[in-house]
Amino acid sequence: MPFDGPHRPEPNIVGIGVGLAVVLSMIAGMTDAVGFIRSRDFVSFMTGNTTHLAIAVGQGLWREALPLLLLILGFVLGNTLGGLVVILTRGRQTPLLSLVTLLLAAAALVSPANALSLPALLLLVLAMGASNAGLQRIGGTAMSVSFVSGGLSRFGIGLAGWLMGERRSGWVIQAVPWIGMLLGAILGTELELRAQAVALWVPCAAMGGLAFLTLALPHERQQGFTTVFSAPSGAGKRRSSTG
Known part of the structure; x- marks a missing residue:
């Protein structure tokens, strides 16, 4: 898939990034589906939880509102934790994904x-908040792996440009996390319906396998997928992206 712009990444970097995006978003989809079926709350879709929170507050259902607020705060804390790990390890995926694996395992252990x-x-x-720090961009394209509204928005805007004659194609990659999350959520639903005892252990094992595979990825390649280490050489300040 071609990219356009002054900092076009190597094709193999794009392929690795797409692979990471697919696997991470599938794991998020599996986890979100199992979590929603069991609790009717989301573990990676904070827009939905925010709407539920607002409805609960509007109806005066404070016992329902407080857990939702804790989930949203927990997601933000997870993003912060993931960002700290990425910064302290200078952009390495393996420690971060290992941490996410441990969090998923702990959740599976304490869950009926x-x-x-x-x-x-x-x-x-x-876990889902922290996982976002592992892949924030592919080349110059911002990515979101555990929530897809921003990606779908960027896809739609890119499609509008293409319809008007703009032939840059980097926007097409924004569909990848949505596809991964869709497939992962379908798989998570099947697991929950057919194999409840291992439904949470499957995304945990998948994340652990991905963490192991990233050991083979050179450090400088890993840095290219995180915002804090992907600014072009000589840039005056670090650049950030929105999810």
Whole structure:
């Protein structure tokens, strides 16, 4: 898939980034589906939880509102934790994905087979928040792997430009996390319906396998997927992206 712009990444970097995006978004989809079926709350889709929170507050249902607020705060804390790990390890994916694996394993251990306690939900949102730090961009293209509204928006805007004659094609990659999350959520639903006992262990194992595979990825390649280490050489300040 071609990219356009002054900092066009190598084709193999694009392929690695797409692979990371697919796997991370599929894991997020699996986890979100299992979490939603068991609790009717989201573990990676904070827009949905924010709407639920607003409805609960508007109806005066404070017992429902407080857990939702904790989930949103937990997701933000997870993003912060993931960002700190990325900064402290200078952009390496392996420590971050290993941490996410441990959080998923802890959630699976404290969760009954057919329900989710609040501690388990908080561990899952921490994991999903932290996982976002592992892939924030591919080349010069901002990416979001555990929530896809921003990606779909960028895809639609890119499509508008293409219809008007703009032939840059980097926007097409924005569909990848959506496809991955869709497939992952379908798989997570099947796991929850057919194999509840291992439904949360499957995304945990997948994240652990991905962490192991990143050991083979050179450090400088890993840095290119995180915002804090992807600014062009000589830039006066670090650049950030929105999800």
